[in-house]
Amino acid sequence: MQSKTTYLIVRLGIGLSMFGHGLVRLPKLEAFSNGMVKMFANSILPEFLTVPFTYAIPIVEFTFGLMIVLGLFTRTAAIVLSALLISLIFGCTLIENWDAITSQLVHLAFVAYLVNFVKDNSYAVDTLMGKSN
Incomplete structure (x- = not known):
């Protein structure tokens, strides 16, 4: 019960953070x-790659953060957010924004926790649907 x-x-905390960002x-x-x-x-990334990604960031944060809060397709949502956070970490290295990386790594650690311990995801829509991630 304690692990659940x-x-x-953790799921509500990280989910609300990502949802709120978006x-x-x-x-x-x-x-x-x-x-x-x-x-x-002034980075090595061309604008034609940067622009669509910058429009996608808030949409992904909002959508998959909400899914985490609800516990809906929790494992999949956490993996998508992991990919986003890893991309953001890489982007920050390209512009030498070292301060932002710390926050992103903390978020990534909590999202990784969700992926690793998804068996403890009991208070969730996934559970109501009888879905085991």
Whole structure:
């Protein structure tokens, strides 16, 4: 029972963080994208790759963060968020934004916990659907 409660606490914490990141960025999606593109203007990434990714970030954060909060396809959602976070870490290395990497690594560790201990995901929509991730 204790591990199921711990899993719920971690799942809600990391899910709300990712969901909140996306939620506040969606209404200002174009401004968010423009700001990110400016940050990467002097990096080795070409703009034609940067622009679509910057538009996708808040959508992925919002959608898969919500799925984590609900416990819906939890393992899959956590893997998608892991891929996003790893991409963000790589991007930050390209522009030498070392401070942001710490936060991303912390998020990644919690998301990895969700993947590794998904067997403890009891208080979730997945459980109601009889789905075992």
